[in-house]
Amino acid sequence: MNFPSNIFNxxxxxxxxxxxxxxxxLGFKPKKLAVxxxxxxxxxxxxxDEDGTPMNYERLEFLGDSMxxxxxxxxxxxxxxxxxxxxxxxMRSKIVSREHxxxxxxxxxxxxxxESRIPKSHFGDNIHGNVYEALVGAIYLDRGYKYCEKFIxxxxxxxxxxxxxxxxxxxxxxxxxxxxxxxQKKSFYYDIYEDTGNDAVKHxxxxxxxxxxxxxxxxxxxxxxxxxxxSKRAYYALQNKIDKE
Amino acid sequence: MNFPSNIFNxxxxxxxxxxxxxxxxLGFKPKKLAVxxxxxxxxxxxxxDEDGTPMNYERLEFLGDSMxxxxxxxxxxxxxxxxxxxxxxxMRSKIVSREHxxxxxxxxxxxxxxESRIPKSHFGDNIHGNVYEALVGAIYLDRGYKYCEKFIxxxxxxxxxxxxxxxxxxxxxxxxxxxxxxxQKKSFYYDIYEDTGNDAVKHxxxxxxxxxxxxxxxxxxxxxxxxxxxSKRAYYALQNKIDKE
Numbered sequence: 086m087n088f089p090s091n092i093f094n095x096x097x098x099x100x101x102x103x104x105x106x107x108x109x110x111l112g113f114k115p116k117k118l119a120v121x122x123x124x125x126x127x128x129x130x131x132x133x134d135e136d137g138t139p140m141n142y143e144r145l146e147f148l149g150d151s152m153x154x155x156x157x158x159x160x161x162x163x164x165x166x167x168x169x170x171x172x173x174x175x176m177r178s179k180i181v182s183r184e185h186x187x188x189x190x191x192x193x194x195x196x197x198x199x200e201s202r203i204p205k206s207h208f209g210d211n212i213h214g215n216v217y218e219a220l221v222g223a224i225y226l227d228r229g230y231k232y233c234e235k236f237i238x239x240x241x242x243x244x245x246x247x248x249x250x251x252x253x254x255x256x257x258x259x260x261x262x263x264x265x266x267x268x269q270k271k272s273f274y275y276d277i278y279e280d281t282g283n284d285a286v287k288h289x290x291x292x293x294x295x296x297x298x299x300x301x302x303x304x305x306x307x308x309x310x311x312x313x314x315x316s317k318r319a320y321y322a323l324q325n326k327i328d329k330e
Numbered sequence: 331m332n333f334p335s336n337i338f339n340x341x342x343x344x345x346x347x348x349x350x351x352x353x354x355x356l357g358f359k360p361k362k363l364a365v366x367x368x369x370x371x372x373x374x375x376x377x378x379d380e381d382g383t384p385m386n387y388e389r390l391e392f393l394g395d396s397m398x399x400x401x402x403x404x405x406x407x408x409x410x411x412x413x414x415x416x417x418x419x420x421m422r423s424k425i426v427s428r429e430h431x432x433x434x435x436x437x438x439x440x441x442x443x444x445e446s447r448i449p450k451s452h453f454g455d456n457i458h459g460n461v462y463e464a465l466v467g468a469i470y471l472d473r474g475y476k477y478c479e480k481f482i483x484x485x486x487x488x489x490x491x492x493x494x495x496x497x498x499x500x501x502x503x504x505x506x507x508x509x510x511x512x513x514q515k516k517s518f519y520y521d522i523y524e525d526t527g528n529d530a531v532k533h534x535x536x537x538x539x540x541x542x543x544x545x546x547x548x549x550x551x552x553x554x555x556x557x558x559x560x561s562k563r564a565y566y567a568l569q570n571k572i573d574k575e
Contacts (some may be wrong), residue, residue: 167383
């Protein structure tokens, strides 16, 4: 199968939707839309370029995987000045673990844009992480290093990287918070409900009440995760109080 | 042992020499000289920063290793548009192999700047590659991605990366050239001599004569390598002729 011309036609309705979707996910406007399209082409779509070379996201995944590792390395180097090489390597593997990348891809609902001949429900979990890496590779080619760094900060480091938790010093913010509430004789309640909205993937929202007041909110793809994020937010909001005990 | 103050004193004679040496190796002026000094600190020097954290090049090596992989990935992605993920991964491993990095570090004579308590003659070969990676890490911190990319192009890609040779399509430029000379009934002569100069590591220079005219020159740490580089240069210089046969 040859490459369908509409994939590179920047005036089609489909392209307009794809452009808007990418802009929302990336936080900036893509320049070379074709590169991003490639990031979502599964090999099963069996698309080839003009020379007959198979086109799919695997080459971009190779590039993005490497860039992701570099940005995380730089972050860890700067954030943990006392960590030796072994420590930095271990922390990096935790952050870029297959499981973690799959979660990231799922949160961004990247599978929505995947072009394949296989029904999406047949894919395993790894598609999410693979496409996330390919997307990083596409940003690298389209906008260079700086934009990659920004995107990785926004999508990985800010929401997910917590060095204390990675080190196992904090196992769960939920248990930390519950312990504190019990000690302080405060009531707490996780008000959790499904909130999928327009997303293709199921989402849950939670409001965390302490002494009948909402102290934090969160939204994620699992109940457990939404509760954990809300707990962490509440923990940092209350940290002054907790530390003063 | 605390960090000796002269290491950060940018007015010392030693620092002036180090600055000049780095400028020569890098091809640009370093801004934060202290970062480059760290790139040459072996753990045996047992130097610590003000907080007592051990200071040596291992953390920078972690950073440089990752950046090197990313730049090579980008290069391969662009240069070999038909190579799939497996091919790109294989080529990258060949380029950043321990053996290859050791050669690079040796060529730049980086060991000259290493600070250690172990006599330099006691180090194995890996010190050369490790310090090369640490130097890349230092450039990344001091001048950012773009300068790293330039340095890696200049020190790795331009002089050493030959995709045809990595793929095994060309085993040796020397044999290619000799074959051509014999077919063309041209005389050839590799004029090779030791040319160590001020370098700590032994070097050889070669002048390649074809029909009694010098067609190329090269200099390297082994005779074989110098001959190979000179042959490759001659090959490209004569390529039009060779291709027309």
